[in-house]
Amino acid sequence: MEASQETVGIDQLDLSLLDPVLKANSGQKGSAIAILQEAQGIYGYLPIEVLEKISEVTQEPLAKLYGVATFYTQFRMKPVGKHLIMLCQGTACHVMGADRVQQAIEDELQIENGETTEDGVFTLMTVACLGCCSLAPVMMIDGETYASLTPDSVRKILRKMRKEADA
Numbered sequence: 732m733e734a735s736q737e738t739v740g741i742d743q744l745d746l747s748l749l750d751p752v753l754k755a756n757s758g759q760k761g762s763a764i765a766i767l768q769e770a771q772g773i774y775g776y777l778p779i780e781v782l783e784k785i786s787e788v789t790q791e792p793l794a795k796l797y798g799v800a801t802f803y804t805q806f807r808m809k810p811v812g813k814h815l816i817m818l819c820q821g822t823a824c825h826v827m828g829a830d831r832v833q834q835a836i837e838d839e840l841q842i843e844n845g846e847t848t849e850d851g852v853f854t855l856m857t858v859a860c861l862g863c864c865s866l867a868p869v870m871m872i873d874g875e876t877y878a879s880l881t882p883d884s885v886r887k888i889l890r891k892m893r894k895e896a897d898a
């Protein structure tokens with residue numbers, strides 16, 4: 732049985748979803764980042780087709796948009812899995828063992844930072860401070876915070892989520 736994926740594939744890309752965003756920002760100089768943020772909010776990442784359409788409508792060179800999208804870590808050029816794991820590697824989390832937690836995630840899911848599991852269930856991304864350092868080490872998955880992580884606890888969390896995804 733194929734794992735269900737919520738990621739938007741190229742074949743299902745509906746570029747018309749961008750129209751309201753482009754209309755709202757039309758004629759505004761320096762709005763490229765705002766448009767890219769909204770586009771990522773719609774598609775989950777920034778497919779090249781989306782950049783092409785933004786370039787066409789805003790007259791911003793495609794190379795410039797591509798440069799912005801690849802420069803800022805907030806932007807993703809590849810689709811993300813059903814669950815995006817944002818593991819904090821800020822100072823407090825680092826000191827409290829975020830590296831060991833990251834290693835456990837990578838071993839458990841057989842991916843490295845920035846990659847998505849083959850079944851499309853998980854994407855791992857390390858981020859800077861998530862703003863809750865007293866709970867270090869911390870990760871956030873789908874907006875939920877997981878605190879005081881250990882290699883064991885993170886494995887348990889991921890196994891439970893994978894079971895739910897397979898159900």
Ligand code: FES
Pocket residue numbers: 819820821822823824825859860861862863864865867868869
């Ligand atoms: S350093 Fe991880 S939450 Fe602040």
